[in-house]
Amino acid sequence: MPTALITGGTRGLGRALVDHLTGQGWTVVFDARRTADVHATVATLQDGRPGTAIGVPGDVSDAAHRNDLLESIGDRELDLLVNNAGSLGPTPLPRMIDLDVDDFVDLLTANTIAPIALFGAVHERLQRVRGAVINVSSDAAVEP
Numbered sequence: 001m002p003t004a005l006i007t008g009g010t011r012g013l014g015r016a017l018v019d020h021l022t023g024q025g026w027t028v029v030f031d032a033r034r035t036a037d038v039h040a041t042v043a044t045l046q047d048g049r050p051g052t053a054i055g056v057p058g059d060v061s062d063a064a065h066r067n068d069l070l071e072s073i074g075d076r077e078l079d080l081l082v083n084n085a086g087s088l089g090p091t092p093l094p095r096m097i098d099l100d101v102d103d104f105v106d107l108l109t110a111n112t113i114a115p116i117a118l119f120g121a122v123h124e125r126l127q128r129v130r131g132a133v134i135n136v137s138s139d140a141a142v143e144p
Helices: 012-023 035-044 063-073 101-128
Strands: 003-006 027-032 052-057 080-083 132-135
Touching: 003 012, 003 063, 012 027, 012 052, 012 080, 027 035, 027 063, 035 052, 052 063, 063 101, 080 101, 101 132
Parallel strands: 003 027, 003 080, 027 052, 080 132
Antiparallel strands: none
């Protein structure tokens, strides 16, 4: 049974991928920050699908949470990593010059550091099975 790790798996594209892959017989480890959303997604997917959904509540920016995700994969090989979770930062989006440095660090951690850290942690597993990585980005930018 192939295995995927999908961050941000309770809404939008992440949720669609979790739904589709579990329907195709995959084991999917996924996360999201809202515990209730993770539990609701797992409960919805326990409807006789051939695959298995393993939900891990937490923030991908947190190194301890990333370790929890890796522990949830266990000894399985990993066929797919989807770095889907991310942050838009403060809303409404300020001009870069007006962006608070701490908010910028949080933004970089969620959108850049966390995906690189996850890839670094699983790249050997992915290589063994010729797995794939999908990095999802936002189109929220409205001007350069």
